Amino acid sequence: MSAAVDALFLGGLVAYSVAATLHAADLSRREGEGVARRAGPWVLGAGAALHAGHVVAASLLTRVCPVESVHFALSLAGLILVAAFLVVRRTRRIDALGAVVAPVALTFLVGAQFVSQAQPADSVPRGLLAIHVTANLAGVGLFLLAAAAGAFYLVQERGLRSKRSGRIAGKLPPLEALDWALHRLLLGGFLLLTLGIASGSQFTSPPAHGLVGIARLALAYGTWVLAAAVLALRAIAGWRGRRAAWGTIAGAVCVSLVVAIYVAQPGGLS
Amino acid sequence: MTAVVGVSHRTAPIAVREQLAVDAARLGDELVALRVAPVVEVTVISTCNRFELVGAGAAEADDERVAVALAASLAARVPAAAPHLYRHVGREAVHHVARVAASLDSLVQGEPQILGQLKHGWEAARRAGTLGPELARVLAHALRTAKRVRHETRLGAGRVSVPTVAVELSRRIFSELSGRAAVLVGSGEMAEEVARLFAREGARVVVVGRNAERTREVARLVGGEARQWEALEGALVEADVVVTSTSAPGFVIDRALVARLRRPRRGRALFFVDLAVPRDVQPTVESLEDVFLYNVDDLSQVVAESLAARSQEAERAEQIVLEELRVWERRRDAAQAVPAIKALRDRFGHALERELERSLRGRLRHLGEEEREALRVMNEASLNRLLHVPSVRLRALAADPEQSPRLGDLATALDELFGAGGDEDEPVEPGRRSFPPAPAEEAREVGAHAPGRADTARVAAGRG
Numbered sequence: 197m198s199a200a201v202d203a204l205f206l207g208g209l210v211a212y213s214v215a216a217t218l219h220a221a222d223l224s225r226r227e228g229e230g231v232a233r234r235a236g237p238w239v240l241g242a243g244a245a246l247h248a249g250h251v252v253a254a255s256l257l258t259r260v261c262p263v264e265s266v267h268f269a270l271s272l273a274g275l276i277l278v279a280a281f282l283v284v285r286r287t288r289r290i291d292a293l294g295a296v297v298a299p300v301a302l303t304f305l306v307g308a309q310f311v312s313q314a315q316p317a318d319s320v321p322r323g324l325l326a327i328h329v330t331a332n333l334a335g336v337g338l339f340l341l342a343a344a345a346g347a348f349y350l351v352q353e354r355g356l357r358s359k360r361s362g363r364i365a366g367k368l369p370p371l372e373a374l375d376w377a378l379h380r381l382l383l384g385g386f387l388l389l390t391l392g393i394a395s396g397s398q399f400t401s402p403p404a405h406g407l408v409g410i411a412r413l414a415l416a417y418g419t420w421v422l423a424a425a426v427l428a429l430r431a432i433a434g435w436r437g438r439r440a441a442w443g444t445i446a447g448a449v450c451v452s453l454v455v456a457i458y459v460a461q462p463g464g465l466s
Numbered sequence: 467m468t469a470v471v472g473v474s475h476r477t478a479p480i481a482v483r484e485q486l487a488v489d490a491a492r493l494g495d496e497l498v499a500l501r502v503a504p505v506v507e508v509t510v511i512s513t514c515n516r517f518e519l520v521g522a523g524a525a526e527a528d529d530e531r532v533a534v535a536l537a538a539s540l541a542a543r544v545p546a547a548a549p550h551l552y553r554h555v556g557r558e559a560v561h562h563v564a565r566v567a568a569s570l571d572s573l574v575q576g577e578p579q580i581l582g583q584l585k586h587g588w589e590a591a592r593r594a595g596t597l598g599p600e601l602a603r604v605l606a607h608a609l610r611t612a613k614r615v616r617h618e619t620r621l622g623a624g625r626v627s628v629p630t631v632a633v634e635l636s637r638r639i640f641s642e643l644s645g646r647a648a649v650l651v652g653s654g655e656m657a658e659e660v661a662r663l664f665a666r667e668g669a670r671v672v673v674v675g676r677n678a679e680r681t682r683e684v685a686r687l688v689g690g691e692a693r694q695w696e697a698l699e700g701a702l703v704e705a706d707v708v709v710t711s712t713s714a715p716g717f718v719i720d721r722a723l724v725a726r727l728r729r730p731r732r733g734r735a736l737f738f739v740d741l742a743v744p745r746d747v748q749p750t751v752e753s754l755e756d757v758f759l760y761n762v763d764d765l766s767q768v769v770a771e772s773l774a775a776r777s778q779e780a781e782r783a784e785q786i787v788l789e790e791l792r793v794w795e796r797r798r799d800a801a802q803a804v805p806a807i808k809a810l811r812d813r814f815g816h817a818l819e820r821e822l823e824r825s826l827r828g829r830l831r832h833l834g835e836e837e838r839e840a841l842r843v844m845n846e847a848s849l850n851r852l853l854h855v856p857s858v859r860l861r862a863l864a865a866d867p868e869q870s871p872r873l874g875d876l877a878t879a880l881d882e883l884f885g886a887g888g889d890e891d892e893p894v895e896p897g898r899r900s901f902p903p904a905p906a907e908e909a910r911e912v913g914a915h916a917p918g919r920a921d922t923a924r925v926a927a928g929r930g
Binding site: 288289352355356357359360368369370371372373376434435436437438439 | 635637639756764767
């Protein structure tokens, strides 16, 4: 069983690496659709299948429910990110985002192996913990994807305003598709983050975590407020495009810091 | 080999080129009429920028005569074309056809239509029965070269006309152009062309103008809806793309107007294509969120970048054309060894077969059909093994430009060693050869000069 888990992990790692390379190669391709464009999503899908297999097999081996473990939840967040991308790309021209999704999924898959497993306090209800961890990490995945869409939006817009035919900008999705993806992913991430915060508030006690813990909570709430503001301004004042992109990127930076602190502080759940 | 005679945008004005154009329905008859000795095969490359006849004779030595005959035919049909004709023969003709197919000789390098036009001419020749193996080989070579150029260079990359650049840019803003509202403000040839391209992409075109009659006419031409000038602001609220081309002395659309539209438009992106001089759209409009503005200079700059990129790629494309030409020459040269190889094979094959049949009638007559068949297969395998090395060496010799003159001597030697008499049982007839001479040797024998010389200068029709 252990060998199968290792094989699935290694297979996922290789598939994600190849998918990342193919998507990057497609972005740097001079023009037209090459093998990289066609094969990239398939290899990414294969990576996701192996990744899912690894999560299931490893949880069976260790007898740990995937959503109750930081290991698995972080890994699962990467998987959700890939699944969301593969579903959305079927209807929207956002293939270029694969160049971000694949490396991020790879990072989540590999990074999860290095996270120290914290033992949650006995007083924390298992179900609530599962909802908290899953919602937060899936929200992080969607935030990162939204930020990638925002970054691509800024590059595409800059290319259009510069009045020059840049190679990379020409390969990126149209502004409208990027704005659409950014909004939907941000909305999804916001809802998940809301769920994560709401569930976490039932068992966290800020003073117990010291200064770093307080900073982590402040950043998490700050991210939530930032995402809410971007979404509200879009609905009320028609904020789209560049402003929404910058707001989302700022939110993604905050949420990345939260994850970084979380990873560096294994006792976060206790 | 091949000869090409014709005119192009480089040598003849459009007034001459249009006289040479042939109606598609009559093309087959025209080609048949052109196939008179020494022309054995003939086809045409006809585009709005060129009219060329590609012909081949019975032998390589006929190239010059084929070129003269084709030039005379063209000059007879359109005398005004005579001073503008150019011709290429032999290697240069093959090189020229490949360059044409690769769109290196086109008015706009990298344009993709040329391949279709080339195939159309060849298809017409095939139907008319004027296409033979020589021109078929030339076409295959040209298509192979064009394919390599298209795959390995960016010769066809980027847009090289203002209207197509405008449409291409809008694709970087909007996911789909179908169902979008494209508003044409004013009129003008280029603006109408842009509007037509948007309509072709499925966009809804609205034409706004001061002159009601002219506006209706333009709307009819581009397949759009006409609106009065007073409806401009309302049209801009609906618009995704606005193409302006009025003769107004000042700005028709200013920043204040566009800023005012922002709320009713709910922040949707707006793309202005300002084709007017003086400009119709205030440049500061571009500082507004989600508003993009390209004027004539901006669009021309993108066109110039594409053309410059194509020009750089053209150098690489020329190299590919030359590489493919060398490959083609090697194949053609190697094919010169085929008659000698075939003669050798026939000679040995007949000898082995005769000996086997003699044995099967004599000492081996007790063998059954299965054993006899096995012996025949063994004979064939022996022949292949025996002739493998000589065949490879003969082909290599023919393909090597330095060694190929030896091919004729070798054919003679083979003739003397194995060929005289054709059958060892038959008496030798002095001077009779069973091994054919190599083509180069054949040319020497008939007193012709070595073919392959190119004359790319313009020549008057009928002059050798």
